[in-house]
Amino acid sequence: MVKVLILGAGYGTRLQRDLTTSSEYKHLLGVPKALLPLGDKDALITHWIELFESHNISVENDIYVVSNGHCYEAFKKWASAHGISKDHIVSDGTITNETRLGAVPDIMFGIKEFGLLDEDVLVVGGDTLFLHDFDLTQFLNAFKENPSSCLVTTYQVIDQDVHKFGIVETDRQGVITSFLEKPEPTATKARSACPCFYLLRKEALPLIEEFIISCRESNAPKEAYDATGKCLAYIYSRYTISTFPISGRIDVGGLESYIEANKYFEQK
Incomplete structure (x- = not known):
């Protein structure tokens, strides 16, 4: 069974x-x-x-959350209300945005802390949801049908928004062949944005550690550790990553996007 790792250690400074x-x-x-x-x-x-539970992904055994030290107690309280063991919530030890680990180190931290190195892991950004028509069953089936590939979701963005997202280029089979971090629209014909919803094979997990080490050795800025897409760009040339198209996503960045997201889910 797939294990789920939810990233909740960001500080949401804009919001x-x-x-x-x-x-x-x-x-x-x-x-x-x-x-x-x-x-x-x-x-x-x-x-x-609730979506995971409806697909036999157990809150007791399969779902984990990485928090920061500042919000750790809030996550434990939430977990208790939903039948999730407090042992499945971990703090990365940071208490300020300036001392944050970054999203990619948090992924590796969670995988190690929860002992998931021998598991297939679905990494989920804690500020992202998909539209109502997302079919998790089809997504999981697509993963099962290709046992030598990781699987990520993609959705189409308009030309004016290409520069806001990590964009993936794929071959005809939907396998990633290139990753561009917030390119200009003229730099690629691709319009496939790739949110943080990565189903990673256990064989690919060590590549996350390799990416982190490469960042440290090159004295990369903090932003390199924050951008999960940069890690994806490192992985795809070393392990196959297939794509699963979705209709869109809800991303909470600032207050305006939160209000819009709230309206969308109130209309369900």
């Missing part, structure tokens, strides 16, 4: 900045993006938990 100037939403100050109430759920990631 927190927006909330300080909002009288209507100021009560959400300090709430991590993954735990923001959304639609009829108590937290954004509760949407994922």
Whole structure:
């Protein structure tokens, strides 16, 4: 069975900045993006938990969360309300955005901390949801049908938004052949953005550690560790990554995108 690792260790600085100037939403100050109430759920990631449970991915055995030290208690409280063992919530030990590990080191930290190196792991960004028509059954079946490949989701973006996202190029079989970090629209014909929803084969997991080491050896800036797409770019040339098209995603960045996301899920 696939294990799920949810990333909840980011500090959401843009959202927190927006909330300080909002009288209507100021009560959400300090709430991590993954735990923001959304639609009829108590937290954004509760949407994922319920979807996973409906596909026999167990909250007791298969779902794990990486938090930061600042929000650790909030995640433990949320976990308790949803039948998730506190042993499945871990803090990366950081307490400020300036001292954050970065998303990629958090992935490796969680994999090691929870003993998942011998498991296939679905890495889920804690600030992202998919549209209602996402079919998890089809996604998992696609993964099973290709036992020598990782699997990620992609969706199409308009020309004006290409520069905002990591864009993947693929062959006719949907296998990634190139990854471009926020390119100009003229740099590629591809329009496939790739959100942080990566189903990684256990054989590919050591490549995450290799990527982190390569960043350290090259004195890469903190941003290199934050961009999960850069890690994906490292992996695809060393291990096959296939793509699974979806219709779109909901991404909570600042307050405006949170309000839009809330409206979308209230209309369900």
